[in-house]
Amino acid sequence: MLDHTKKPHTKVTLLFEGPADKQNEAIEALKKLGFYSASNNPPSIPWREAFKEFEGNEPGTNLAGGRHKEGLTQVQLSELTGIPQRHISEMERGKRPIGKRNARLFAKALKVDYRMFL
16 A cells, blocks of 8 residues: 555656757647646645644654654554554654654654654
8 A cells, every 4th residue: 555655756857859840749748648847837835734634743743654654553663662552653643742762762763863753
């Protein structure tokens, strides 16, 4: 299930030379394939604005995201850190504070900076 999230998102820029009279035809063909003009990038918005449901629980969201990125279950993370699985669940849901000690344990297990959990 996580396979599609582990693939890197790649972006390419294409540069072509060719007959001027075929330019519009080439542009339209590329649009059908999902390309867009680099000068007309799709608008982007901050993730906090796009995912308001995570507002106020950034540390727990980061913990769950880091765990998923490493392909770990809560039980596996519990075994790596010594923190009870039920506590990890509560931390991910924002029901229990993570704290500096636990943040350092999670950071080591998930290979990230501990401050993302504070």
